[in-house]
Every structure is written in structure tokens, then in C-alpha cells.
Amino acid sequence: MTISDAVREIAERGYSPARTARDPVNPAMINNWLEALGDSNPRYAAEGLAPPAMTQVWTMRGLHPRPEPDDPLSAMTAVLDEAGFTSVVATNCTQTYHRYLRHGEQVAVRSRLVDVTGPKRTALGEGWFVTTESTWYAGDEAVATMLFRILKFRPGTAAPAAPAAAAAADVLRPMVSQDTAFFWAGTARRELRLQRCEACGRLRHPPGPACPECGSTRLDHVPAAGTGTVYSYVVHHHPPVPGRKCPFVIVLVDLPEGVRMLGELVGADPAEVRIGAPVRVDFVRVDDELTLPAWRLEPGAES
Numbered sequence: 001m002t003i004s005d006a007v008r009e010i011a012e013r014g015y016s017p018a019r020t021a022r023d024p025v026n027p028a029m030i031n032n033w034l035e036a037l038g039d040s041n042p043r044y045a046a047e048g049l050a051p052p053a054m055t056q057v058w059t060m061r062g063l064h065p066r067p068e069p070d071d072p073l074s075a076m077t078a079v080l081d082e083a084g085f086t087s088v089v090a091t092n093c094t095q096t097y098h099r100y101l102r103h104g105e106q107v108a109v110r111s112r113l114v115d116v117t118g119p120k121r122t123a124l125g126e127g128w129f130v131t132t133e134s135t136w137y138a139g140d141e142a143v144a145t146m147l148f149r150i151l152k153f154r155p156g157t158a159a160p161a162a163p164a165a166a167a168a169a170d171v172l173r174p175m176v177s178q179d180t181a182f183f184w185a186g187t188a189r190r191e192l193r194l195q196r197c198e199a200c201g202r203l204r205h206p207p208g209p210a211c212p213e214c215g216s217t218r219l220d221h222v223p224a225a226g227t228g229t230v231y232s233y234v235v236h237h238h239p240p241v242p243g244r245k246c247p248f249v250i251v252l253v254d255l256p257e258g259v260r261m262l263g264e265l266v267g268a269d270p271a272e273v274r275i276g277a278p279v280r281v282d283f284v285r286v287d288d289e290l291t292l293p294a295w296r297l298e299p300g301a302e303s
């Protein structure tokens with residue numbers, strides 16, 4: 001069977017049968033998740049709700065999952081493995097929440113194959129983009145939907161690196177939403193903006209639709225001083241990232257305002273980076289639509 005025949009056959013199956021979660025929605029799992037994410041919003045415990053971003057957790061298949069021939073992503077993965085596209089990387093994920101889940105609810109998930117495109121030449125190799133849609137239900141009611149896309153690629157077939165001049169056009173662009181538009185409007189003016197809750201004054205980053213402290217949706221922003229210290233960092237060697245030359249350094253910066261922010265450290269050799277090093281923000285203009293914040297080591301910071 002060709003890949004396109006397999007795609008047609010799997011897509012025509014439509015939604016898979018419902019797969020029920022191992023456990024009902026429960027406060028023990030929610031507490032672990034909130035701690036891991038650093039989310040101290042008291043609303044979940046007080047009102048018996050689960051964080052919507054946790055939806056997928058309820059139907060995770062555990063460390064030793066049984067094969068799932070009914071699952072369209074598993075079926076498509078098997079077809080592409082067979083054809084030599086054995087490597088995988090997740091490329092994007094969009095979740096839509098219809099309502100909160102409550103303690104004690106039993107969740108089930110169903111999935112369908114939405115789209116398969118390829119073969120495409122990518123920086124990782126020749127491959128196919130596979131998009132599935134999953135919907136979570138409590139009883140008959142849909143509570144959340146997720147579009148999930150992976151790239152299944154043939155290892156060892158990476159396209160040659162793009163010339164440096166073309167790099168800017170390839171930069172991965174952030175998703176700009178109504179919650180984050182102020183931040184990107186700020187970077188365009190070389191201003192680093194932090195979201196502030198008008199009700200309780202709490203600053204936060206990254207921005208979101210409501211204050212995690214008090215739940216208020218009245219939010220504005222204040223300019224940051226633009227200084228900070230390196231809380232942690234990674235030196236990225238592989239895989240190649242569009243618009244960047246490997247290796248590059250991503251720093252997690254402690255701002256004096258009390259929030260942390262991720263960004264690229266520019267103008268430094270990866271060997272110069274140290275935890276605790278003072279840094280200052282800079283702005284890298286990509287084009288009229290996008291200016292990225294970046295960080296530079298303060299002169300004399302190397303020890």
C-alpha cells in the first residue's frame with residue numbers, strides 16, 4: 001500500500017473508539033501537576049476543578065502502553081516507519097478548552113487523522129507532516145480539543161544549511177495572541193514589558209489571560225529595567241533550528257522585578273556563560289513585524 005492509500009484509508013475511519021482514562025479526575029494528580037508547574041492558584045482546590053491545560057494528562061497511557069491499532073496517529077506512524085521515515089519530532093500543538101473538568105469526572109478521548117502532507121524537504125530531513133485531532137469527553141460532552149502535528153522524517157537526509165543571509169526570513173515566529181500582543185509591541189519599541197495585574201499588582205511572565213494570584217482579568221503592563229542574572233541556560237547543538245546557527249545559547253534570566261524570562265544570549269561564546277552572570281536585554285529586529293528580545297553579558301561579567 002502506498003503512503004497516500006494508507007492516509008486515505010486511515011482518514012476514512014474517522015474518529016477512533018473512545019479510550020477511557022485510567023483514573024477519574026482526582027485532586028492527587030492535580031496537586032502534583034500544579035506543584036510541578038509552579039501554579040499556586042487556589043481556585044482549583046477550592047472549587048474542585050482541574051486545570052484545563054492538564055486535559056491530556058488524564059488519558060496518558062503510562063510507561064508500558066499497549067499497542068493501539070485503532071489510534072490514527074499510531075497507525076500513521078507505523079506506515080511511515082515502514083517507508084523509512086523513522087524519526088519523529090513534534091512541531092505544534094493547539095488546544096481548545098470548552099469547560100473545566102471537575103473532581104471525579106471520568107474522561108475519554110477519541111482521535112482522527114486530519115491531514116498528512118509530504119514528502120517535504122526540511123532542515124531535519126525529508127519527511128511527512130501528520131496532523132491529528134483529539135477530543136476529550138466527559139460523558140457525551142466535549143471538554144477539550146487538540147490539534148497535534150508531528151514531522152516524521154528520514155534520518156540522514158537533512159537539507160544543506162541555509163546561507164546566513166536567508167536566516168532572518170526563516171526565524172521561528174512567536175504566536176502573537178491578545179494576551180501577548182503588548183509584549184511584542186514593546187519589543188518593537190525596544191522596551192521589555194511585563195504584564196501586571198491591576199487588581200493585586202502581581203507581575204508575571206509569560207503573560208496570560210488572567211492573574212494566577214487573584215484571578216483578575218484586568219491586566220496592564222510595566223516596562224522592565226532590562227537587567228537580570230542568568231538563572232540557568234542550555235547550549236543548543238542539535239537539531240538545527242531555522243534562522244539560527246548552532247551552537248547557540250538560551251538563557252533563563254532572573255529579572256530584578258521578580259519574574260524569569262527565556263531568551264537567546266547573543267554576542268558571547270557558549271563557554272563564557274555562567275549561572276549568576278549579569279546580563280542586559282537587547283533587541284534583535286527581524287523585520288517590520290517582529291523584534292525579538294535577546295540578552296547580552298554585561299561587560300566584565302566573565303569570572
Ligand code: ZN
Nearest residue numbers: 197200211214
Ligand atoms: Zn492579581
